[in-house]
Amino acid sequence: MSDATLTVDAKGKARGKGRTGSSTAARVAKYAGVRLVVLFFTVVVGIYLVVLVANMGGYVDEIRKGAIREQVSIAVFADESAEMRELTAAEKRELIEERVAVEVKRQGLDRPFIIRSFAFLRNAITLDLGFATDMVSDSGSKLVRLILLERLPPTLLLWGAANITLFFVSLFLGLFLSRKYGSWLDRVVIALAPTSSAPAWFYGLFLILIFAAALRLLPFGGMVDAPPPESTPMYALSLLEHLILPASAIIISSIFLQAYNFRTFFLIYSSEDYVEMAKAKGLSDRDIERRYVLRPVLPTIITQFALLLIYLWMGATILETVFNWPGLGRTLFRAIGLYDTPVIVGSQVIFAYLLAVTVFLLDIIYALVDPRVRIGGEDRTR
Amino acid sequence: MKNLREILRYPTAIIGLVIILGLIGVSVYAMISMPYSEAIRLWRGGENVWAQNPKTAAPTWVNLFRRGNLPPTIVINSEDETVEKTREVVSEDVTDVDLSFTFDYPYHGFPQEISIFFDAEYEEKQPHVSITWLTPDGRELRIGSMALDSRSMTYRVSQDDKLQRRLRTDLPTHEALFVDDPTADTMRLVQGTYTMNVSAKVFEPDADVDAELVVYGQVHGLAGTDHRRRDLSVALLWGTPIALAFGLLAALGTSLTTMIIAGVGTWFGGWVDGVIQRITEVNLILPVLPILVMVGTFYSRSLWLMLGVLIALYIFGGGIKTYRAIFLQVKESPYIEAAQAYGASDSRLIFRYLIPRIIPTLLPNLVTLVPSFVFTEAALALLGLGDPILPTWGKVINDARFNGALYQGNYYWMLEPSFLLMLTGLAFSLLGFSLDRIFNPRLRGM
Numbered sequence: 051m052s053d054a055t056l057t058v059d060a061k062g063k064a065r066g067k068g069r070t071g072s073s074t075a076a077r078v079a080k081y082a083g084v085r086l087v088v089l090f091f092t093v094v095v096g097i098y099l100v101v102l103v104a105n106m107g108g109y110v111d112e113i114r115k116g117a118i119r120e121q122v123s124i125a126v127f128a129d130e131s132a133e134m135r136e137l138t139a140a141e142k143r144e145l146i147e148e149r150v151a152v153e154v155k156r157q158g159l160d161r162p163f164i165i166r167s168f169a170f171l172r173n174a175i176t177l178d179l180g181f182a183t184d185m186v187s188d189s190g191s192k193l194v195r196l197i198l199l200e201r202l203p204p205t206l207l208l209w210g211a212a213n214i215t216l217f218f219v220s221l222f223l224g225l226f227l228s229r230k231y232g233s234w235l236d237r238v239v240i241a242l243a244p245t246s247s248a249p250a251w252f253y254g255l256f257l258i259l260i261f262a263a264a265l266r267l268l269p270f271g272g273m274v275d276a277p278p279p280e281s282t283p284m285y286a287l288s289l290l291e292h293l294i295l296p297a298s299a300i301i302i303s304s305i306f307l308q309a310y311n312f313r314t315f316f317l318i319y320s321s322e323d324y325v326e327m328a329k330a331k332g333l334s335d336r337d338i339e340r341r342y343v344l345r346p347v348l349p350t351i352i353t354q355f356a357l358l359l360i361y362l363w364m365g366a367t368i369l370e371t372v373f374n375w376p377g378l379g380r381t382l383f384r385a386i387g388l389y390d391t392p393v394i395v396g397s398q399v400i401f402a403y404l405l406a407v408t409v410f411l412l413d414i415i416y417a418l419v420d421p422r423v424r425i426g427g428e429d430r431t432r
Numbered sequence: 433m434k435n436l437r438e439i440l441r442y443p444t445a446i447i448g449l450v451i452i453l454g455l456i457g458v459s460v461y462a463m464i465s466m467p468y469s470e471a472i473r474l475w476r477g478g479e480n481v482w483a484q485n486p487k488t489a490a491p492t493w494v495n496l497f498r499r500g501n502l503p504p505t506i507v508i509n510s511e512d513e514t515v516e517k518t519r520e521v522v523s524e525d526v527t528d529v530d531l532s533f534t535f536d537y538p539y540h541g542f543p544q545e546i547s548i549f550f551d552a553e554y555e556e557k558q559p560h561v562s563i564t565w566l567t568p569d570g571r572e573l574r575i576g577s578m579a580l581d582s583r584s585m586t587y588r589v590s591q592d593d594k595l596q597r598r599l600r601t602d603l604p605t606h607e608a609l610f611v612d613d614p615t616a617d618t619m620r621l622v623q624g625t626y627t628m629n630v631s632a633k634v635f636e637p638d639a640d641v642d643a644e645l646v647v648y649g650q651v652h653g654l655a656g657t658d659h660r661r662r663d664l665s666v667a668l669l670w671g672t673p674i675a676l677a678f679g680l681l682a683a684l685g686t687s688l689t690t691m692i693i694a695g696v697g698t699w700f701g702g703w704v705d706g707v708i709q710r711i712t713e714v715n716l717i718l719p720v721l722p723i724l725v726m727v728g729t730f731y732s733r734s735l736w737l738m739l740g741v742l743i744a745l746y747i748f749g750g751g752i753k754t755y756r757a758i759f760l761q762v763k764e765s766p767y768i769e770a771a772q773a774y775g776a777s778d779s780r781l782i783f784r785y786l787i788p789r790i791i792p793t794l795l796p797n798l799v800t801l802v803p804s805f806v807f808t809e810a811a812l813a814l815l816g817l818g819d820p821i822l823p824t825w826g827k828v829i830n831d832a833r834f835n836g837a838l839y840q841g842n843y844y845w846m847l848e849p850s851f852l853l854m855l856t857g858l859a860f861s862l863l864g865f866s867l868d869r870i871f872n873p874r875l876r877g878m
Binding site for chain 2: 248367
């Protein structure tokens with residue numbers, strides 16, 4: 051995150067062009083700093099809540115203690131060695147108690163949950179995510195960090211590809227529609243906008259039905275063919291083939307609403323008085339669009355993009371499950387099925403950080419494009 | 433009233449309203465025709481409840497799109513009038529009971545299975561039955577003979593390997609009984625009137641044998657059946673009130689509480705507002721769906737608990753920021769100052785003066801929120817976290833996915849609940865869009 055702040059400083063200086071240069075940079079830096087602190091605090095609270103929920107407020111400890119007791123008793127009663135056979139039942143019970151106490155202490159279960167929950171929190175925040183109880187990464191490690199890091203690239207690939215396409219296509223479609231206001235294409239998009247009430251996974255089911263089940267054109271799910279192709283170009287081709295359906299599902303589920311929103315914003319802003327004024331002056335349409343319409347809409351567009359990203363991070367679990375996409379979302383789903391608390395908390399931590407970084411970066415960009423922050427910015431840093 | 437008349441000027445709003453009213457009608461019908469406990473009994477029922485239904489049979493209306501009709505299930509009980517039942521005393525100990533089942537088979541497809549459910553009355557000596565099959569082209573096939581070793585015995589023709597060997601065929605027996613020559617390489621399905629004769633010998637004066645012939649079809653009812661022979665119409669019908677209740681309650685619950693919290697925060701300002709703002713930001717970081725999934729796996733999968741958690745997570749959602757912006761403007765209005773001047777209390781100011789002003793923003797938001805909650809419920813079901821008792825659309829989709837409906841071409845199974853989900857989503861979203869235009873004059877004419 052410190053990298054982001056640095057580039058912002060550089061940009062801020064470049065933009066300021068000497069006149070208000072240093073003060074602008076300072077303001078943006080201060081703004082970024084405050085946002086960073088607030089967001090960090092937010093992440094801490096959010097992760098603590100996740101830790102509480104994932105441990106069922108301490109109930110998981112009881113389950114684990116029960117499991118230890120069972121294991122120890124089985125071990126003691128199954129031990130057929132000579133000295134064991136000489137022990138009476140009472141002595142055996144004593145031995146079990148003793149060993150349970152040692153094991154509980156070794157796993158740190160003897161301390162109250164509240165204290166340990168803060169230890170969990172510290173570990174989570176420093177990304178020291180511990181070991182999974184059941185799950186194993188493809189490379190054979192039980193480190194939660196490795197399991198999750200292995201799953202991050204597929205998630206980033208799918209959501210990155212889909213979101214960037216979605217954003218630019220809907221932006222230009224919206225711009226195009228606002229120019230052709232009232233045309234048949236415009237009406238079609240307006241009519242289709244309500245279809246965005248259905249989420250991406252829902253369209254995913256339909257796409258699988260049509261293109262995988264009925265037409266047999268594209269794969270049902272997964273990320274590459276099995277076994278994965280040897281050569282890099284073939285691998286990329288296979289990857290692309292598997293990417294088409296999930297990415298299309300994401301795009302179809304939001305493109306019409308996005309384009310409709312952009313179009314409406316552009317229309318609202320192009321009916322402002324100063325745009326009429328520019329038209330009266332005889333400026334070209336292109337100039338009007340760039341200087342008088344796009345400029346004031348920029349913060350709104352960026353907010354839209356931010357919201358889009360945030361909501362899509364959340365939708366990842368189901369879409370990835372539907373398409374068997376080996377990303378973070380599906381890992382979370384599997385971890386929950388296995389009651390693998392460290393992996394659950396770990397993936398929540400990653401999600402929280404991803405969200406926070408998204409929000410932070412967008413805040414910075416927002417600060418750069420919004421003159422109220424760049425020039426006068428005190429009121430926005432609240 | 434004025435707004436209502438305005439709504440009717442938008443065709444999309446009318447379409448949305450009509451669909452919503454239709455869904456409400458279906459809900460009322462579902463609740464009247466099939467009480468809650470009955471719906472749950474049917475949905476949780478196993479083979480005993482659904483014994484007469486075929487497995488994963490398509491809905492009957494698929495026949496409209498085919499040249500030859502697929503067979504529905506044929507059920508004939510020997511207590512029906514169409515079955516000839518004769519009783520003849522042969523000797524002191526032996527009585528013959530003959531049952532003759534006749535049915536028409538004009539269909540262009542084989543049945544899925546054939547089963548005979550016997551219902552015998554006797555004290556000690558087990559009756560003996562032998563079954564023969566008469567085809568329309570006049571052949572007589574011996575199906576088998578057996579002693580009825582329990583009072584209600586089921587003979588599954590489809591699982592009788594001996595019969596298959598006797599017919600010298602590779603076809604499953606229930607198909608072999610319907611072709612002209614089961615031993616040939618190319619065979620043809622014979623249409624016409626089939627007869628199955630059951631002749632039973634009972635060895636006690638009061639003993640009797642009744643039977644029920646079930647020729648399982650390939651189509652069933654309006655909605656078809658699933659892998660557990662359950663009639664999907666139960667889930668589709670009862671899914672409607674559940675989806676509507678879930679969506680509406682969640683949308684109402686979140687919108688109203690969010691509105692009140694935003695109102696209180698803006699009115700008092702200062703630290704109250706600050707705390708609310710911070711909570712909203714923490715809430716933004718909390719991933720809603722994973723938390724729901726965790727609650728579902730660790731605590732309980734009850735739909736109503738999920739509803740509660742969902743509302744709790746959405747209360748401090750993005751809506752607060754929108755409402756806050758409006759409240760901040762309204763707070764400075766002269767009429768608020770006037771109310772303060774006459775000594776109105778804080779609560780009166782918030783509930784009577786501030787909140788009514790944002791109803792125009794609230795209403796479209798509320799309506800457009802409904803589909804997202806309906807789909808959230810379906811999403812949870814798709815993750816295997818659906819309510820364990822209730823029949824819902826999402827659970828049908830989940831069943832269909834897990835039992836390979838797409839691989840085996842049982843598209844109806846997934847399409848029916850999806851269609852209803854889409855219809856619900858579209859209806860509320862169409863209405864919401866129109867309301868947005870009505871209440872936001874800026875959007876009018878765009």
